[in-house]
Each structure stands twice: as structure tokens, then as C-alpha cells.
Amino acid sequence: MNQIERLQEQIVERLKLNLPSIAYVGGFPSKPEEFDLANFQMAALVHYGGARYASDNALNHASQSRSMRFVIALNLTTLEGEHGAYAVLERCRSALQNFPLAGASPLMMEREDLADQSPGQWRWQMEVSCQARSISDHQGPRRPVPPILRHPPLKQED
Structure with missing residues (x-):
């Protein structure tokens, strides 16, 4: 199971525990x-x-922060x-608000909107996000580390 599936499954399980028993809760169907x-x-x-990505290091992008968004479609x-x-x-x-996820930050609420309404049907959409690490399979070439040069202290003239 990959990172997306693991996080989505945690959200699904949390909703199953907190919604009425008449609710069908699951991943969006294929x-x-x-x-x-x-x-x-x-x-x-x-x-x-x-997701949106950001780099913590301008010289090496092997590890980046990943702001991941999940959508809950409510019917x-x-x-x-x-x-x-x-x-x-x-x-x-x-x-879901501030719910801790294994492998990511706690969930943050982003938005909720009425997506559609027809007779006898209300469709809402709720978005949550979390922060996770994105780790590259390729760590890149080793970069040379410049030596630290030590100079004798400068003499001050009187």
C-alpha cells in the first residue's frame, strides 16, 4: 500500500467510526x-x-514537504x-479536524461546499489536507564539501 492509500484508508476508518450506521463510507469507486x-x-x-510540493533545501530536492489534499464527497x-x-x-x-494520521501531520480542514442539489439529493464536498514528506528514490550525486580554511588572525597595527 502506498502513502496515498494509507492516508486515505485512515480517513475512511475515522469517518466509519463517526458517521451514523446508515452511512456508506468508503474510498471513491474506481x-x-x-x-x-x-x-x-x-x-x-x-x-x-x-498535492503541492515545497523544497526545504535549494541545493537538494531528495526530500520535500508534500501538502496532500483529500476530498470527501457527501451524498x-x-x-x-x-x-x-x-x-x-x-x-x-x-x-477529521486535527485528527492525527500515521505518516503525516494531523488533518487540517480546508473547505466545504454544496456541490449539487436536485430533488431529494444534496451533494456536498469537504476538503482536508495534511503535510507529509516526499522522499526521492534518487538521492543525487554526492556533492563536494569545500574544506574549511583556517587563516591566522590578522594583526592589527597600532
């Missing part, structure tokens, strides 16, 4: 066209949304009430 959301009163599907049939969108959004936020 073939979304074959996944029928109409079969579920509530669904939370998690997928990797991308609900009602807006209010115990199993409504507002309650589920709050449950997701409180479950």
Missing part, C-alpha cells in the same frame, strides 16, 4: 459510473485530490435533522 448513489440514504466517498437525502446534511457536515468536521 468506476463511478457503476456506483449508484440512489441506493444509499447517506454516502461519504473519500478520494485523493492532489445525502435531506438537509436538516439527525441524518441531514448539516448534522453530517458537523460530524465529519469534528471527526
Whole structure:
């Protein structure tokens, strides 16, 4: 399992513990066209949304910081009430905000938006991010280290 899959799985497991038992919670399906959301009163599907990289060292990029973004697509049939969108959004936020991940920083909330609404369907999108290390397989050539030259102290003239 790679880094993306490990982190996504931790988010999925956290949501399974904190959402109502009527919710289907899982990774976003490989073939979304074959996944029928109409079969579920509530669904939370998690997928990797991308990353931004930054270097800590201008001379060597073998290790970089990686700001990783995950998206939770929420599909609900009602807006209010115990199993409504507002309650589920709050449950997701409180479950994920500052949740510590193995192999990355704790999760940070980024945004939540209403993505789509049709009769009997509310689709929300929530984004979270974390910081992780990106380590290259190629560490690059050894760079020469310049010697430290020691000069005798300068004499001051009177």
C-alpha cells in the first residue's frame, strides 16, 4: 500500500467510526459510473485530490514537504435533522479536524461546499489536507564539501 492509500484508508476508518450506521463510507469507486448513489440514504466517498510540493533545501530536492489534499464527497437525502446534511457536515468536521494520521501531520480542514442539489439529493464536498514528506528514490550525486580554511588572525597595527 502506498502513502496515498494509507492516508486515505485512515480517513475512511475515522469517518466509519463517526458517521451514523446508515452511512456508506468508503474510498471513491474506481468506476463511478457503476456506483449508484440512489441506493444509499447517506454516502461519504473519500478520494485523493492532489498535492503541492515545497523544497526545504535549494541545493537538494531528495526530500520535500508534500501538502496532500483529500476530498470527501457527501451524498445525502435531506438537509436538516439527525441524518441531514448539516448534522453530517458537523460530524465529519469534528471527526477529521486535527485528527492525527500515521505518516503525516494531523488533518487540517480546508473547505466545504454544496456541490449539487436536485430533488431529494444534496451533494456536498469537504476538503482536508495534511503535510507529509516526499522522499526521492534518487538521492543525487554526492556533492563536494569545500574544506574549511583556517587563516591566522590578522594583526592589527597600532
